[in-house]
Amino acid sequence: MNPDSHLLWRRPRWALAMLLACLGSLGPFAIDTYLPAFQGIATSLSATPAQMQQTLSAYLFGFALMNLFHGALSDAIGRRxxxxxxxxxxxxxxxxxxxxxxxxALIAFRALQGMSAGAGIVVSRAIIRDMFPPADAQxxxxxxxxFFGVAPxxxxxxxxxxxVHAGWHSIFWLLTGIGALLIVLNARLLPETLHLDQRQSFHPxxxxxxxxQLMGNPRFVALLFASGVPFNGMFLYVLSAPEWLGTHLALGPTQFFWFFVLTISGIMGGAWFSGRMAGKLPPRRQIRLGFLVMVSVSVLNVLLNLVxxxxxxxxxxxxxxxxxxxxLMAPVVTLMVLDLAPDxxxxxxxxxxxxGSxxxxxxxxxxxxxxxxxTVALSVASFALMSVGLIAWTWVRRRNP
Incomplete structure (x- = not known):
C-alpha cells in the first residue's frame, strides 16, 4: 500500500470506484456494443461468418496476450x-x-482494441490495493x-x-468518443498510486x-483458478443466450433483456453485500458463503433441468x-491474489x-x-466450471488453515 495514499484522493471513495469501473468496463463494453450489428457488418463488408468471427477472436486474443504485460509494465513505470x-x-x-x-482492416483494428482495452481492468485492481487497506479495498x-455490472x-x-438508426460505423464512433472522454477524465483525476520505492524493473x-516465482507458487495458481473459472458458470449462459433463450425458452429477441436484467441484478446485489460484509465477516467465511450459494443453486439447476x-x-x-x-466472493479472492505479491x-x-481471459x-x-x-448439458457444464474454482479454493483452505 502506498504510504501517501491518504493524500492522493480527496474526493468521495465512490467517485474513485466509478472512475476505475469505467476503466474496467471498457473491454467488455467494446465487445457487447458491436454484437447486435454482426450481421449488418458482414453484409456491409461482404464478409463471411468465419471472417466476422475473426473480428471477435482477434480482439480476445489481443486482450489475453497484453494482459500479461499491462500489470508488469505498471509495476515498472507507474499505473497512470x-x-x-x-x-x-x-x-x-x-x-x-x-x-x-x-x-x-476491421480485424486488424479490433486486435489493437483488444490489446489496449485490458489495461484498465488489470491496472485498476492494482490501484485499489495501492490506495486502501484490506477491508476498505474490499x-x-x-x-x-x-458499477461494472451496468456495462453489459x-x-x-x-x-x-x-x-438501426445510424449504421454500424456509429458504434465505433461511440467507442472513440468514450475513449477520448476517459482520456480527459483520467488525465485530470487519476493519481499516480505506485510509490517510487515500490517500482520494479521491466528488464526481461x-x-x-x-x-x-508467481506461477511457481501453488497457492497463487490455485487462487487464480478459484477467482477466474467460476465466473464462466454464469458466462456460459451469456454466450449461449441466442440458443438457450431463443430456442429452448422460446423467448423473442425483445424479451432477452429479462435474462440480462436478472443476472446483472444478481451481480450487483452480491457485490453490494460483499462490500457491506467487509471488516465484519472474515474473508474466508465470505468466500465459503459465495461458493455455498453457487453450489446449492448449481445442483438445483441440474435437477430442475432433468425433471x-x-x-x-x-x-x-x-x-x-x-x-x-x-x-459475493470474487472481490475477496481478487484481493487475496494481489496480496500474495505485494511488491x-x-x-x-x-x-x-x-x-480469466x-x-x-x-x-x-x-x-x-x-x-x-x-439445457441439461448447459446446467452440467455450468456446475463443472464452478467446481473447478471450488476444488481450487478447497485446496487453498486446507493447505493454509
Whole structure:
C-alpha cells in the first residue's frame, strides 16, 4: 500500500470506484456494443461468418496476450502512464474501426482494441490495493463490481439502437468518443498510486523471474483458478443466450433483456453485500458463503433441468442467484491474489486477468458450442466450471488453515 495514499484522493471513495469501473468496463463494453450489428457488418463488408468471427477472436486474443504485460509494465513505470497509454491506443483503434472499409482492416483494428482495452481492468485492481487497506479495498472492489455490472446491460441496447438508426460505423464512433472522454477524465483525476520505492524493473530477466516465482507458487495458481473459472458458470449462459433463450425458452429477441436484467441484478446485489460484509465477516467465511450459494443453486439447476421442461418462469432465476454468489466472493479472492505479491501487484493482476481471459476463450470457442443445444448439458457444464474454482479454493483452505 502506498504510504501517501491518504493524500492522493480527496474526493468521495465512490467517485474513485466509478472512475476505475469505467476503466474496467471498457473491454467488455467494446465487445457487447458491436454484437447486435454482426450481421449488418458482414453484409456491409461482404464478409463471411468465419471472417466476422475473426473480428471477435482477434480482439480476445489481443486482450489475453497484453494482459500479461499491462500489470508488469505498471509495476515498472507507474499505473497512470499505462492507463493513459492504453486509452490513447484504444481510442485510435476505435477510430480505425469506425473508418474501416474492409473486413481485413476491421480485424486488424479490433486486435489493437483488444490489446489496449485490458489495461484498465488489470491496472485498476492494482490501484485499489495501492490506495486502501484490506477491508476498505474490499469495499471499493465491491463498488467497482456494482458499477461494472451496468456495462453489459447497457452496451447491447446502445449498440442495437445505433446500428438501426445510424449504421454500424456509429458504434465505433461511440467507442472513440468514450475513449477520448476517459482520456480527459483520467488525465485530470487519476493519481499516480505506485510509490517510487515500490517500482520494479521491466528488464526481461527480473520480469521472467517474477512471473516464474508467481506461477511457481501453488497457492497463487490455485487462487487464480478459484477467482477466474467460476465466473464462466454464469458466462456460459451469456454466450449461449441466442440458443438457450431463443430456442429452448422460446423467448423473442425483445424479451432477452429479462435474462440480462436478472443476472446483472444478481451481480450487483452480491457485490453490494460483499462490500457491506467487509471488516465484519472474515474473508474466508465470505468466500465459503459465495461458493455455498453457487453450489446449492448449481445442483438445483441440474435437477430442475432433468425433471422439468425448460420454461422462463424458473430457468432464469438460478443463473441470477449463481451470479449473486460469484459477486459475493470474487472481490475477496481478487484481493487475496494481489496480496500474495505485494511488491508486484500489477503482475499478479495481469496473471489473474490472463487466466480469466483464457478461460473465457475456452468456454466461448469450445464448451459453449458443444453444450448449448441441450439445457441439461448447459446446467452440467455450468456446475463443472464452478467446481473447478471450488476444488481450487478447497485446496487453498486446507493447505493454509
Amino acid at each position: 502512464p499505462v492507463v493513459l497509454g492504453g486509452l490513447i491506443m484504444f481510442t485510435l483503434a476505435s477510430l480505425g474501426c469506425a473508418l474501416s472499409e474492409s473486413i481485413g 469495499r471499493v472492489m465491491s463498488q467497482v463490481t456494482i 446491460a447497457v452496451a447491447p441496447i446502445l449498440g442495437g439502437l445505433l446500428f 530477466v527480473p520480469l521472467l523471474r517474477g512471473y516464474g 422439468l421442461k425448460p420454461h422462463p418462469a424458473w430457468a432464469l432465476l438460478p443463473v441470477a442467484v449463481f451470479a449473486f454468489g460469484w459477486a 508486484r501487484r500489477g503482475m499478479a493482476s495481469s496473471l489473474q486477468a490472463c487466466v 483464457i478461460a473465457n476463450g475456452v468456454v466461448a470457442g469450445v464448451i459453449a458450442p458443444l453444450v448449448m443445444h441441450s
